[in-house]
Amino acid sequence: MIEALGLTKHYGRVQAVQDASFTAYPGRVTGFLGLNGSGKTTTLRMLLGLSRATAGEARINGRRFRDLPHPAREVGAVLEQGISHPGQSGRAHLTSQAILAGVRRSRVEELLDDVGLAHAAGQRSGAYSLGMRQRLAVATALLGDPPTLVLDEPANGLDPEGVAWLRRLLRDHCGRGGTVLVSSHLLAELAQFIDDVVIIVKGRVTCEAPLASLYGASAGRLRIRSRDQRRLWQALQGAGGRVTRSGDALQVTGLTPESAGEIAFQARVPLYELTVETPDLEQIFLDLTAA
Numbered sequence: 275m276i277e278a279l280g281l282t283k284h285y286g287r288v289q290a291v292q293d294a295s296f297t298a299y300p301g302r303v304t305g306f307l308g309l310n311g312s313g314k315t316t317t318l319r320m321l322l323g324l325s326r327a328t329a330g331e332a333r334i335n336g337r338r339f340r341d342l343p344h345p346a347r348e349v350g351a352v353l354e355q356g357i358s359h360p361g362q363s364g365r366a367h368l369t370s371q372a373i374l375a376g377v378r379r380s381r382v383e384e385l386l387d388d389v390g391l392a393h394a395a396g397q398r399s400g401a402y403s404l405g406m407r408q409r410l411a412v413a414t415a416l417l418g419d420p421p422t423l424v425l426d427e428p429a430n431g432l433d434p435e436g437v438a439w440l441r442r443l444l445r446d447h448c449g450r451g452g453t454v455l456v457s458s459h460l461l462a463e464l465a466q467f468i469d470d471v472v473i474i475v476k477g478r479v480t481c482e483a484p485l486a487s488l489y490g491a492s493a494g495r496l497r498i499r500s501r502d503q504r505r506l507w508q509a510l511q512g513a514g515g516r517v518t519r520s521g522d523a524l525q526v527t528g529l530t531p532e533s534a535g536e537i538a539f540q541a542r543v544p545l546y547e548l549t550v551e552t553p554d555l556e557q558i559f560l561d562l563t564a565a
């Protein structure tokens with residue numbers, strides 16, 4: 275579990291973070307979202323004890339970072355690329371980090387496999403692509419098998435396969451009861467794998483909620499076109515659907531696509547289109563950050 279309790283950071287006159295409070299819970303992936311310069315990295319650095327808070331406090335698994343007896347076994351972090359010496363191979367980097375963290379050496383080979391870097395383990399990390407450096411950073415974070423992970427923009431530089439890999443890795447981690455806090459400036463990038471959202475705007479946390487609650491009225495809305503819209507409207511409404519018109523289509527909430535299809539079939543109305551509308555995540559995010 276990660277708790278930010280009134281975290282505040284001022285750099286001279288710059289109020290980078292102002293009284294930020296939120297919680298990232300075990301078994302859930304929490305997205306920490308904000309536009310560029312909103313204070314995400316500053317907050318994550320305070321959570322990890324890398325930057326002293328002007329006011330407030332951060333707790334990892336109930337303790338301040340500096341009070342954790344074995345930090346590498348409690349929390350793993352991906353904060354920036356270029357954590358390894360460019361002349362060092364991925365394997366050498368992980369091995370030295372394993373020694374520092376007091377982690378068994380065999381863990382290095384396991385992790386190289388897990389993050390898909392086994393084939394490049396002996397190459398200089400300076401020659402790695404951005405995506406490979408991200409994978410090495412994730413492997414470093416996982417060295418101590420910590421229950422809590424903090425990742426700053428980890429999808430940066432990953433190709434679609436890399437993003438899918440990261441999504442699986444983080445979901446699996448949460449499936450085993452771990453806590454994940456992952457930052458991004460793009461809601462759409464995280465939407466497929468986060469459970470909760472914390473939004474930061476100009477250094478202030480403005481929203482802390484389950485992702486699904488942000489979708490609001492557009493969640494699960496159906497768009498339907500058919501040969502006889504009037505008849506279908508009556509049938510859908512009769513079955514408990516809430517129906518409105520949108521251009522030449524009907525918009526329906528309160529029914530699943532399966533039941534709407536069955537209702538159309540029973541009413542003998544041929545369907546031309548039946549789609550589940552997906553919410554415009556970037557628009558929702560921009561509305562929330564503008565609010």
Ligand SMILES: Nc1ncnc2c1ncn2[C@@H]1O[C@H](COP(=O)(O)OP(=O)(O)OP(=O)(O)O)[C@@H](O)[C@H]1O
Pocket residue numbers: 285288289290308309310311312313314315316317459
């Ligand atoms: N060391 C520093 N000295 C002075 N100002 C800083 C320092 N670090 C960050 N800031 C300022 O604090 C604010 C928040 O920066 P921060 O890097 O935390 O934002 P961010 O949300 O992580 O942005 P990005 O998505 O661009 O990485 C910005 O106005 C930034 O210029």
